[in-house]
Amino acid sequence: MVIVVGLIVAFVLVLIFSDRKTRNCRWREDRTLDAGNGRAYRCMACGALTHTTDGKPPKDCKADDKAL
Numbered sequence: 710m711v712i713v714v715g716l717i718v719a720f721v722l723v724l725i726f727s728d729r730k731t732r733n734c735r736w737r738e739d740r741t742l743d744a745g746n747g748r749a750y751r752c753m754a755c756g757a758l759t760h761t762t763d764g765k766p767p768k769d770c771k772a773d774d775k776a777l
Contacts, residue, residue: 733754733755734754734757734767735752735753735754736750736751736752736753736766736767737750737751737753738750738766739751739758744760746762747760747761747762748760748762748764748765750766750767752770752771755771757770757771758771759771
């Protein structure tokens with residue numbers, strides 16, 4: 710019974726803390742396209758390409774604009 714309750718709690722926490730904006734995005738760093746101090750990232754799900762200056766993957770989906 711404790712295991713079932715634990716699984717339910719874990720499932721609810723995942724739903725609460727998951728980021729819906731990038732749920733389907735799988736950002737991978739592409740170092741061949743880095744520019745200056747920015748990092749280039751390509752989404753493996755939709756192929757979108759974007760650059761960030763903080764070195765972290767984008768927080769939102771860029772599927773609408775495939776190349777920046």
